[in-house]
Amino acid sequence: MSTLAHTMxxxxxxxxxxxxxxxxxxxxxxxxxxxxxxxxxxSWDGSDPxxxxxxxxxxxxxxxxxxxxxxxxxxxxxxxxxxxxxRPLVPEEIGxxxxxxxxxxxESLRVLEAxxxxxxxxxxxxxxRPVSDWNLLxxxxxxxxxxxxxRDNQRRELSELRWTIEPLAARLAxxxxxxxxxxxxxxxxxxxxxxxxxxxxxxxxxxxAEFHSLLIQVAGNRMLEHLSGIVSxxxxxxxxxxxxxxxxxxxxxxxxxxIVDALAAGDGAAAEAxxxxxxxxxxxxxxxxxxxxxx
Numbered sequence: 001m002s003t004l005a006h007t008m009x010x011x012x013x014x015x016x017x018x019x020x021x022x023x024x025x026x027x028x029x030x031x032x033x034x035x036x037x038x039x040x041x042x043s044w045d046g047s048d049p050x051x052x053x054x055x056x057x058x059x060x061x062x063x064x065x066x067x068x069x070x071x072x073x074x075x076x077x078x079x080x081x082x083x084x085x086x087r088p089l090v091p092e093e094i095g096x097x098x099x100x101x102x103x104x105x106x107e108s109l110r111v112l113e114a115x116x117x118x119x120x121x122x123x124x125x126x127x128x129r130p131v132s133d134w135n136l137l138x139x140x141x142x143x144x145x146x147x148x149x150x151r152d153n154q155r156r157e158l159s160e161l162r163w164t165i166e167p168l169a170a171r172l173a174x175x176x177x178x179x180x181x182x183x184x185x186x187x188x189x190x191x192x193x194x195x196x197x198x199x200x201x202x203x204x205x206x207x208x209a210e211f212h213s214l215l216i217q218v219a220g221n222r223m224l225e226h227l228s229g230i231v232s233x234x235x236x237x238x239x240x241x242x243x244x245x246x247x248x249x250x251x252x253x254x255x256x257x258x259i260v261d262a263l264a265a266g267d268g269a270a271a272e273a274x275x276x277x278x279x280x281x282x283x284x285x286x287x288x289x290x291x292x293x294x295x
Contacts, residue, residue: 067108071112075141076144079117079150086128087128089125116134165224165227168272169224171271173218174268181218188211189211191204192207211256212235255275256278259275
């Protein structure tokens with residue numbers, strides 16, 4: 001095993017798991033809150049009295065500070081529909097409900113505004129924006145949707161997006177024969193092989209995410225490169241629909257290895273075909289992404 005492979009496997013085993021295993025839909029505790037009316041001020045008092053503290057504990061387990069925790073909690077509530085479109089968000093009420101300072105509330109709302117979830121206007125205040133205004137490619141929003149009520153739609157959309165992005169990236173990457181990239185991709189396949197043999201789903205997932213992200217980054221297309229984070233997010237919220245990447249199998253490893261071989265040979269068509277085979281969904285969800293057409 002290469003030094004890189006050994007280092008990555010050791011680091012992954014010693015780190016806290018941030019990736020879901022097969023079927024791990026509840027990787028992140030999703031705070032429950034009652035559905036509130038679409039108009040008027042948020043009814044914080046009518047919700048679970050432990051909601052704020054529970055949300056902070058859940059987010060805190062992921063290494064977030066107060067600011068990040070509040071972004072996480074409010075973001076989940078907006079994406080889940082508990083805080084509906086055009087709902088006013090009063091900073092003073094939020095601060096009291098979640099026991100945080102005005103500064104924390106203000107900075108958190110700015111982050112949510114940058115994601116398109118809320119808007120702040122003079123004489124109007126801060127209000128929740130409709131879904132059409134959200135930055136649906138933001139990694140946090142992808143995660144919140146994938147572990148909320150829209151989980152099925154989010155995962156289907158991510159699978160369809162990957163089907164569009166990654167075969168093209170594989171074809172383009174074949175024209176960039178850098179030895180250092182070839183070695184790193186080979187290392188990722190080696191890591192996945194060893195991890196699968198040891199039943200180490202965490203290491204397999206991390207190596208898989210690294211493989212796909214690196215492949216997009218070396219495609220030589222800056223717009224595709226900008227989307228590499230979306231693919232990483234898609235892999236991290238896997239659990240349905242299930243593609244060849246989501247289940248550590250010999251077939252999955254074989255497709256990864258064939259992609260590496262095609263890139264080394266500069267064969268873009270073979271690299272694209274191998275990626276399409278890897279991304280074909282399993283029979284139980286075969287309607288989500290179509291199988292490749294014969295040419």
